[in-house]
Amino acid sequence: ITDGSSMEGGLEAEALGQTIGALAYAYKEIPSPIYLAKAKLYADWLLQFQDPTVGNAVLYEYNNATQTFDDKTGTTISGWVLWGMSVLYDITNNATYKTFLDKLMDCLVNDNWLWNSTQQTWDDWYDKVTGWTYATSNAWAMKTGAAIAGLSAYYRYVEQNATVKSVIQTFYDNHFPDAYNAYRMGTDTEQTMYNAWGMYEAWQAFNNVTYRDEFIDMVPNFYHAYNQINSNGSINNYPYLCDTSSWDYLDGWGGQVGLPLLMISYETSPTTLKQKAFEKYVFDWINLAKGEWAVEFRVNNPAITDKSWSTGSLFIHLGLLKYFKQFVTDPYVFLTDAEITATSYSADVLTFTVSASSETTSTTQAYVGSKGKPLWVSINGTQQVEGTTWTYNETLNEVTIWLNHTTPTLDVKLSWAAHSLIVDVFQNDIPINANISLFDANMTEIETIPNATSHEWLLPEATYYTQASITYNEHPYSSNLFKVNLNNSTRLAINFQFSNLTIHVTDIHNQPLENALILLKRETEIRGIFSNKSGTVTIEAYYGNWTIRIRWMNVMVGESTIAINDAKTELTIKSNVGNLTINVTDPYGQPIKTNVTLTNTTYRLSISKTLNGTTTTTTFTQIPLINYTLTIENEYGTQTYTIDTTQTKQINIKTTILTTKQEEKTIYILIGTIIGALITATTAYMLNKKRRKTKPLSTTHQAPPP
Incomplete structure (x- = not known):
């Protein structure tokens, strides 16, 4: 914190006091912990500037190179320190600050130190080595403005001390016309705004109508004067001083320190001219910014053309906080410990870019006003969980965002846009x-x-x-x-789409199967339904891939898969179901009473037919075409055969009486013939051997092509 000229790399007490006061007033606008933490940090340093050998005034500056304090103090320095620390004390109620402030206040009202009761004003400087106290003028606005600002803030925020009130009243009783006339439009902006800060704090501390009225007009009129015609006929449109020669310069610091006062004047007595004066200075002259953080100090003075008063940015910030509360209803970023390189608000979305060094963290705060808590917050397009990288303070209408800079630049969005x-x-x-x-x-x-x-x-x-x-x-x-x-x-x-699915079930001869069990499966859905007399069933089937199986007499006789994606779908399944004809005759080719049975133990299936002796043929209709055991029972005995009905659809069996030799030869021929027809006589040979001496027989068969 430096004045930007003689103490680069050092600490100046005046600048520290101004910084602390600006941060504390910013905290009063929006109680961000960042403001308070920074103010306390600077206050801890400032406590070390108080020197009991000079009446507990604060020394001018600390030289960082030599790590030593300066030998002199002054009213301007002590006044601003008293101002800043008094505002901070009002927030913290810190006892250490109170002790510091009491001593510093006494130095400013004590006739043995900075107060000069003979002149009814303050001395400018005091050198602790030479003991030299000196003044350049009775009512020099920089020292008197700072002293009154500090003492009034002490009275307002720390303690209503009667001596403080008396000293201020004494000065104004004797020098108010000087302060009003000579220094309201004084030799530079800095002096005028110091005087204005003193008048503002005195008005607030003592509720003095005269101070209030002069303050309300003083600040805006001064800013309006920036836009007036110069003596040479030109129009400046920036804060250019009205005196001449080598001190022709733009007083950036003086303009900046008065910006909060301009907005306070507006808050007290709103006018469009005050609003426009603020906007003109801040927004039209923003191109005067120098470097990353500071605004140009005095650009036309060759001696300090590149110097900035580092506290200026804080007073701009404080002024903008007040301005935004008055005129900006949209959410906005108001504080960061990194750098905001871009910001915009559109369609209920606040977007800003935060820049910092890689692998560091940053904290940024946004004021959201009546918008309240955002519906969502995203960082580089990824939605964040509340309480992890961001929080919302309902009391303060603030959103705080913590960023881990894995990359230097991060894009943040706060959105109140509710999409349907x-x-x-x-x-x-x-x-x-x-x-x-x-x-x-x-x-x-x-x-x-x-x-x-x-x-x-x-x-x-x-x-x-x-x-x-x-x-x-x-x-x-x-x-x-x-x-x-x-x-x-x-x-x-x-849209859940269902198709009218019609399934036709037939045998191999295209004849319908009535009461066939139709099983339908899609994913986890399984349905079962029986076909009607026409072998047909119609159901509503959900769009998708279906597997359909047909059961007939407890045997799976058909299967098909289908992708259903139309409103109406038909499917015909030709099942493995057909007919088997058995023809049985006696040795003379005549009908014989015979029991004919088909069995399949795997499916527990048994089907029987009886030939009553009047006909030689019986047909098993619409049976599953699988392997069966065929059993023939008549007066000549019992024979069994294994048949594959997928290959054999008709079997002819003739009973014959044979001699012993013929019987043995016939049996062997029988077996070979049956195997060729895919029929195996598994028990016939044994049966015939048992009956060889009593009732020999032989069988023949004929199996037409399937």
């Missing part, structure tokens, strides 16, 4: 009640709305997923997850 997401649910284009679910980008469920045909959410900009589920015909159905990148209002229709 409407989800409508239909079944075949007709509204249907459903459970409608909303998920965040990580697939975490946000909310499920039960039993609704439609629902609307008001949501921040982000990525979401939505899904609907219904129960129809006692079966649950869930839609796909639909991804929604919500950056504007969106309406989404989820």
